Amino acid sequence: MGETAITMRGVRAGYGATKVLRDITARVPRSRVTALVGHNGSGKSTLLGVLAGILAPTAGEVESSCAGRPALVLQRTAVPAVMPMTVREAVAMGRWAHRGWWRPLTRRDRTVIADCMERVGVADLARTRLGELSGGQYQRVLIAQGLAQQSDLLLLDEPAAGLDRDSQRRILEIFDQLVPTGVTIVHATHDAEAAGNADHCLLLKDGRLLAQGAPGETLNEPKHPAHP
Numbered sequence: 001m002g003e004t005a006i007t008m009r010g011v012r013a014g015y016g017a018t019k020v021l022r023d024i025t026a027r028v029p030r031s032r033v034t035a036l037v038g039h040n041g042s043g044k045s046t047l048l049g050v051l052a053g054i055l056a057p058t059a060g061e062v063e064s065s066c067a068g069r070p071a072l073v074l075q076r077t078a079v080p081a082v083m084p085m086t087v088r089e090a091v092a093m094g095r096w097a098h099r100g101w102w103r104p105l106t107r108r109d110r111t112v113i114a115d116c117m118e119r120v121g122v123a124d125l126a127r128t129r130l131g132e133l134s135g136g137q138y139q140r141v142l143i144a145q146g147l148a149q150q151s152d153l154l155l156l157d158e159p160a161a162g163l164d165r166d167s168q169r170r171i172l173e174i175f176d177q178l179v180p181t182g183v184t185i186v187h188a189t190h191d192a193e194a195a196g197n198a199d200h201c202l203l204l205k206d207g208r209l210l211a212q213g214a215p216g217e218t219l220n221e222p223k224h225p226a227h228p
């Protein structure tokens with residue numbers, strides 16, 4: 001299926017003595033949505049950490065043809081909305097990678113920030129404080145913050161977790177709008193609809209890759225943990 005954005009060969013990774021990923025050999029297609037699927041603890045977040053470049057593999061290699069640094073959108077629960085800042089200020093933090101946090105925003109930064117808020121539908125909330133947002137709105141702000149990094153690789157850890165169906169669908173729509181702009185998306189999910197909507201799935205179990213490919217093939221894989 002199309003071009004490859006990332007190739008992993010025999011990737012192992014973990015945390016000190018804890019070995020998590022075991023010999024992952026997989027590909028991520030360019031300008032497509034890839035879903036990382038698997039039970040709790042199967043290694044989805046760890047794999048995102050490797051793809052984000054914040055966790056170095058202990059073996060194997062990761063070859064990426066993406067330009068620049070990937071943008072990682074952490075799980076909403078890992079980034080509580082306790083900071084006394086507005087939506088615009090939170091999205092502006094996405095520009096720090098470009099300009100450093102100490103420099104004033106340029107006109108270009110302001111344009112990018114406004115565009116990212118528009119794309120995820122939070123422009124009308126620009127002056128609202130994070131603490132006043134619903135879960136779905138806050139998740140979209142975090143996505144806008146990731147988009148503001150203007151990376152062509154967007155990694156998201158369970159962006160739809162804990163949201164109602166409408167908010168989940170809205171996130172899938174955002175993915176569908178981003179892909180034609182050349183963004184490669186990789187997201188971890190527990191949700192069957194989100195996984196089924198992806199172009200490509202990587203199915204993990206206990207740190208190993210059980211299957212990869214189109215959702216129809218991967219998720220019906222007899223080795224899928226959901227199968228008896």
Ligand SMILES: Nc1ncnc2c1ncn2[C@@H]1O[C@H](COP(=O)(O)OP(=O)(O)OP(=O)(O)O)[C@@H](O)[C@H]1O
Pocket residue numbers: 015018020038039040041042043044045046047188
């Ligand atoms: N910082 C860490 N230090 C030590 N072990 C960790 C660390 N982070 C994760 N682990 C362990 O690595 C394994 C894989 O965790 P990971 O978070 O990658 O799985 P996951 O598939 O994303 O799970 P979930 O669906 O619950 O988010 C788990 O056994 C977990 O306890």
